[in-house]
Amino acid sequence: MTQPGRLGTGIGWRPExxxxxxxxxxxxxxxxxxENLCPGHLPESLRRLRERGVTVVPHGVSLGLGGADRPDExxxxxxxxxxEALGAPLVTEHIAFVRAGGDLTxxxxxxxxxxxxxxxxxxxLDVLCENVRIAQAALPVPLAVENIAALLRWPGEEMTEGQFLYDLADRTGVRxxxxxxxxxxxxxxxxxxxSRAxxxxPVEAIAYVHVAGGFERDGVWHDSHAHPVPRPVLGILADxxxxxxxxxxxxERDDNFPEPGELETELAAIRTTLAEAGGAAGRATRPKTREDAEPATRPEAVTDAGPENGPATRPAAGVKAPAVRPSAPPAAPDRADPDRADPDPDAPGPSSDPASGLDPAPARARQRLALAQAALLSALVAGTPVPEGFDRVRTRVQAxxxxxKRADVxxxxxxELPELLGDGYxxxxxxxxxxxxxTGGYRRDALDxxxxxxxxxxxxxxxxxxLLREWWLERSGPAPRSRRPAARLARATRRVLLRH
Known part of the structure; x- marks a missing residue:
C-alpha cells in the first residue's frame, strides 16, 4: 500500500x-x-486558500458506503x-449507512x-468491500474511509472494530x-x-486523523463537534x-463556533500532543502480514481472554506490542452460509461482471443486510418496533x-422557517x-x-x-416563480389545493 502524502495540521473549513x-x-x-460545495462556484475563501498552496480535501457525508445498495452513480x-475542482490529493467518506429500504426490501x-x-x-464486510471498490473505480484520486461514532451496538457482531477495519483495508487497499x-x-x-482498536x-493505511469534541449526558457520549476537545481524546491521539x-x-468543529483564539489553542494542543508522542513514533512500524495471524505464538506476546470478542494480545512487561494482524473469531457453526462461497450469478449491477475485476458480494448478503438496516432505520425514524437484540433505551436515545438533528439542519x-415560527418552530x-x-433530503424535508x-x-x-404560504410557493417548484412559465396558474392551483 502506498504511503499517503504528508498533510500536516489542519482544520475543518466551515463558512462560519x-x-x-x-x-x-x-x-x-x-x-x-x-455536499456543501458547488464546483463551478467555489467559495472565495477556499479559492484564496488554494492559491496560497493550502490543500483542500473534500469530505463526503451522504454516499452511504456501508448501506446495502451499491453506491449511487x-x-x-x-x-x-x-x-477535481479542488485539486485534492484524496477524498474521504464514512463507513456508515445513511438510508435504507427500497427495491431490496x-x-x-x-x-x-x-x-x-x-x-x-x-x-x-462483503457488501462494504464491494461498495468501496466501486467507489474507488469511479474516483480520480484515492479514497479514505472514516470510522464513525455510535450509540447503538448491533446484535450478533462477529468482529471487533479493529478487525473489521483491518480486513476492509486488506481486501480493498482503501486508506x-x-x-x-x-x-x-x-x-x-x-x-x-x-487501545485495543x-x-x-493497519496503521500504515492511515491517510489522516480527525480530532473533535463532544459532551456526556446521562452516561451517553454525544459526538457533537460543537465542544472543546476533551483530554481523553487527546490521550487517544497520543496513543x-x-x-x-x-x-x-x-x-473538526461544526457548530457553536468559539473565538478564533480558542480554535488556535486547540490546534496548539494537538501539535503539542503529537510532538510529545513523537519519540515513540520514531520507531518504525513494520507492515502487518498474514504471518502475524497467530500473535500468541510470538514470545513477546501474552494472551488475554476477551469477554466478548475472543482472544486479545497485549505485550509482555516493558515490550512494545508488535504490529499484528488481528485474528477474527471463527464463525459459529449455525451461521454456515453456503452462498458465501458461491455468489449468486444473477446479482444485479456492473460489479457482478467477472471482467470488472471486482469480487461481488453474494446477492443474498446484500438482501440480508438491507432487511436488517431497514428494520433498524424504520424503528429510529418511523416509530416501528425496535428489532430484536437492540437495546431499547439506546434506540430511543438515538431516535x-x-x-x-433533523430539526437543527x-x-x-x-x-426563514424558525424566523417565521419563532419559539414554536x-x-x-x-x-x-x-x-x-x-425521504428526500433536508431541503425537501423543509418544504414538506x-x-x-x-x-x-x-x-x-x-x-x-x-408569509409561510408565500415562502412555500416560492420554493416548491423546479425554479423560482418569477422564472417559471404559467407561474400565476401554478400559484392559483396550489392555493386552491391549500384551501382544501
Missing part, C-alpha cells in the same frame, strides 16, 4: 469560520464538506467533480439524515481516516477499548502517534437525537417529524414541513400563515 481559518497561523490544510460523480426508501453504524459481520474522537465515543457508549488497526506518525491531523437550510417540527420519516403546517391550519396567526 472561513475568515478566521484564512488568517489562522500554522494551518497546512483544510477539509470541506463535499450521481453521488460518486459529484464527489469526483469536487475532487420492497419497502419505502428512508433517509437517516445521519451516519449510522454498520454491523461488524461478514455479510456487511483509513481514523477519528480518535469516535474511538472515545465508542469507548463510553459501547465499552470498546480504544489501535493495536488491531496513536506513539505507534506511527500520522500523515495529517485535523480539528430522539436523529429528530433533534432544517433550521439551517431553511433559516422546534416543537412544531418535532411533532411533524414523529412518524414522518425523511411547511406544507404540513399549511394543510393542518398552522400557524394560527393569519399574517404568519400568509
Amino acid at each position: 469560520i472561513a475568515e478566521a481559518v484564512e488568517h489562522m497561523p500554522g494551518v497546512d490544510w483544510v477539509e470541506a464538506v463535499s 450521481s453521488r460518486l460523480a459529484a464527489l469526483a467533480e469536487r475532487a 420492497a419497502s419505502p426508501s428512508l433517509e437517516a439524515g445521519h451516519l449510522l453504524p454498520v454491523p461488524r459481520t461478514r455479510d456487511a 483509513l481516516l481514523i477519528d480518535v474522537a469516535n474511538l472515545h465515543t465508542n469507548h463510553v457508549n459501547r465499552g470498546e477499548d480504544p 489501535l493495536d488491531e488497526l 496513536l502517534a506513539s505507534r506511527v506518525t500520522p500523515p495529517g491531523v485535523l480539528l 430522539r437525537a436523529l429528530a433533534a 432544517v433550521a439551517k437550510v431553511a433559516a 422546534r416543537a412544531a417540527f418535532l411533532g411533524y417529524a414523529q412518524g414522518r420519516p425523511m 414541513f411547511a406544507e404540513h403546517l399549511l394543510l393542518t391550519g398552522d400557524p394560527r396567526d393569519a399574517r404568519t400563515r400568509h
